[in-house]
Amino acid sequence: MPSVMLRNREDGKLLFYVAKKDLEETVESLEFDSPDKWGGEVILGDGSKYYFEPMDTPPDIPITLRAKRLESAD
């Protein structure tokens, strides 16, 4: 369950950062991304998959969240 720091990049994409892993990747897709539900499965630029516990409202970004690792790259 790594702590993930989410922030908006200048071009509007969501950046997914795990300090302990030196992982800095863009979020390519997010399962739920609507005003009433946010979270679920995330796919990153390098193909790895993580999972955020779904929330009722989208969080204020930047924020640090716990994520579950589903599938690593390659």
Add this chain to the structure above:
Amino acid sequence: MPALSKEETEALIQEVLEVYPEKAKKDRAKHLAINDQELEKSNKCITSNRKSLPGVMTIRGCAYAGSKGVVWGPIKDMIHISHGPVGCGQYSRAGRRNYYVGTTGVNTFGDMNFTSDFQEKDIVFGGDKKLAKLIDEIEVLFPMNKGISIQSECPIGLIGDDIEAVAKQKNKEHEKPVVPVRCEGFRGVSQSLGHHIANDAIRDWVLENRDGDDSFETTEYDVAVIGDYNIGGDAWASRTLLEEMGLRVVAQWSGDGTIAEIEKTPKVKLNLIHCYRSMNYIARHMEEKYSIPWIEYNFFGPTKIAESLRRIADHFDDKIKAGAEKVIQRYKAEYDAVIAKYRPRLEGKRVMLYIGGLRPRHVIGAYEDLGMEVVGTGYEFGHNDDYDRTIKEMGNATLLYDDVTGYEFEEFVKKVQPDLIGSGIKEKYIFQKMGVPFRQMHSWDYSGPYHGYDGFAIFARDMDMTINNPCWKSVKAPWKQDDADEAPMAASA
């Protein structure tokens, strides 16, 4: 000597790896790579931030060096206690030339060494009492200090002293920040973890001190310069440019910086990060907690300066944008003259770098402005995100080496034959004895500043006087010299 092709570079790496035993070879192979601009991510080609191999010569420092030497040390109005045996503080004292204004020993303490000088009895019975006594003594002898940081050396973690308790108690007694930093040297694989620990200590013990206190008058144009350690006056050369374009620099982290500036940083509008490696952690924290955006910038060489100034200005209104253009315009004649003078003397020279922090990628632009080419670069303690940012800056088929060993670096230099090497003091004399011009790029070889337009002029002069120094002709024995060495040099400066 012409540039190496991709195949030749590959062959060179293989050749260098040949001497290692099987296991070491496998490990080191991951740290040596050929740059390929097509790649988006560095983890496809290079591994970094891993433990150095036992038995090879590495140039890395320790967590204490990262915290005391880099992040905390330059904060001038605090006293930084090297808590533990005397050597760590004494041998690293004043080595980084973080310039500051003030009267040393009265209101600033940058050049001084404070240590608890651990003896055998302190290891056996614990050093907390000694630390408490030391802090009280400091308060009597140097009453104008604005705070104290306790920089742990290895024994503190090993014997399990509770420096946090001492810090809390003394903080109450003296009503000044007393910050315990758990930067014992054995932590982590290099000084990089020390930076992180130091950032975390600032976050936990200093940054919130003025939360809820609005007495500090802010403006729309407040910025903080983060990760500039004022080596040879770098931060001053950067600060003038920012102020000229209309911004107000509230804090300098941490070269010529004070603890008051650090406490005020959460009130700024934008954090400007120069050394990403050592201070990105705190910038990310401030973005999350105080919603202060941060950007990386690069003040080496006119091309990158102009790029950075415009990027910084993009975060502000038209007044600042116009200010940025004015600054670039104002210095144009100056830096054009520098380029006109030195470019003919330096054109086409090839450089190999091996440094720490931000410089392996940041100085590339400055060399390119002088018509030089960087053919190899590497970080002592960089992470993947550093290499991500390096790939695009470097040419294709150039060498990348992470935590390069003494042997590898020497062999690379013998084969690539660069005209200049930029690295640290530990490499300097090997290469000078080999007859290769060398600049010490950690503390600018006792010169500087190199940041900003003013710094660029000094940078160009230093590179010229190193590369074109007549002494290099005298290194080779007369009977080994051939006529090719007599190539005429461009018009003298």
